[in-house]
Amino acid sequence: MIIWLASYPKSGNTWLRMFLKSYFQKPGTEFKLEGSVLDDFKTHNGFPDLNILKHLKIDFNIFTEIVRNWETIQDYINLNNRTNFVKTHNSMCTIGPYKFTNNRNTKGGIYLVRDPRDVLISYSNHTGYDYETTFEHMCSSINYETTSTGDKDKTFHKSLMGSWSDHYNSWKRYKSSKILIIKYEDMINNTYNTFKKIINYLNEIDDLKINEEKLSNAIKQTKFDKLQKIEKEQGFSEKKGGELFFRKGQSGSWKNELSTNLINKVERVFYKEMKELGYI
Numbered sequence: 001m002i003i004w005l006a007s008y009p010k011s012g013n014t015w016l017r018m019f020l021k022s023y024f025q026k027p028g029t030e031f032k033l034e035g036s037v038l039d040d041f042k043t044h045n046g047f048p049d050l051n052i053l054k055h056l057k058i059d060f061n062i063f064t065e066i067v068r069n070w071e072t073i074q075d076y077i078n079l080n081n082r083t084n085f086v087k088t089h090n091s092m093c094t095i096g097p098y099k100f101t102n103n104r105n106t107k108g109g110i111y112l113v114r115d116p117r118d119v120l121i122s123y124s125n126h127t128g129y130d131y132e133t134t135f136e137h138m139c140s141s142i143n144y145e146t147t148s149t150g151d152k153d154k155t156f157h158k159s160l161m162g163s164w165s166d167h168y169n170s171w172k173r174y175k176s177s178k179i180l181i182i183k184y185e186d187m188i189n190n191t192y193n194t195f196k197k198i199i200n201y202l203n204e205i206d207d208l209k210i211n212e213e214k215l216s217n218a219i220k221q222t223k224f225d226k227l228q229k230i231e232k233e234q235g236f237s238e239k240k241g242g243e244l245f246f247r248k249g250q251s252g253s254w255k256n257e258l259s260t261n262l263i264n265k266v267e268r269v270f271y272k273e274m275k276e277l278g279y280i
Helices: 013-024 050-055 063-068 070-080 116-127 131-139 164-172 184-189 191-206 212-221 224-234 260-269 271-277
Strands: 002-007 042-044 084-088 106-113 144-148 155-160 179-183
Touching (some): 002 013, 013 084, 013 106, 013 191, 013 212, 013 224, 050 070, 063 070, 063 155, 106 184, 106 191, 116 260, 131 260, 164 179, 164 271, 179 191, 184 191, 191 212, 260 271
Parallel strands (some): 002 084, 002 106, 042 084, 106 179
């Protein structure tokens, strides 16, 4: 069954995936950003995966065809009868009669949330859009994640994200299985306890053995400066615009990088959720 690694873009999802990859890695194995290193850690870099869409002959150029086949794609992933960690930026939404997932396919999920003022900066750097344009995307309920088809410059709509608040609320309200909500800022400021909370959650829903040595080692291997160093040396396929995918790994950059006018806009539009999460 699937355990979702879900977030709005640039909220720590890939960092979490690297941590889990390191945790499951066999002792003495060199840690790399790309590729799966274990038989017992099956991860999908993004849902839906382009290779699976092609294999199932789903017309991914028509988003409604992806939606209509959400369940089929997840059934296919789960044919291996094991736990599959699947990264997604999709909201936990229902479009027409089609739900994003169901309790037959989903065992649980870890949802990462980040201060939208910092998301705006990091997402802007990632996509190459300016701050104002990025903010407009973050406010839109009709906001898609696009990705390459592998054919020159062609792209397709991969996920419906919606606005930053739409996204957070959709996963928070999902009740069919337990969702663990983790703040990106806690990953930075209270690293050990936050990642241990994640392992404890996986122990609860998936009987994952808790190993303190592996936990500490995984935290060390996936410190942001180490991920940056590996990316500089080996590259990283998830990088789009900007200098690095693992750019800073900080919180509070918005204080120095965003205009007062834009800060006020973000706080006004997302006030309810930011207040709830302790960001304001």
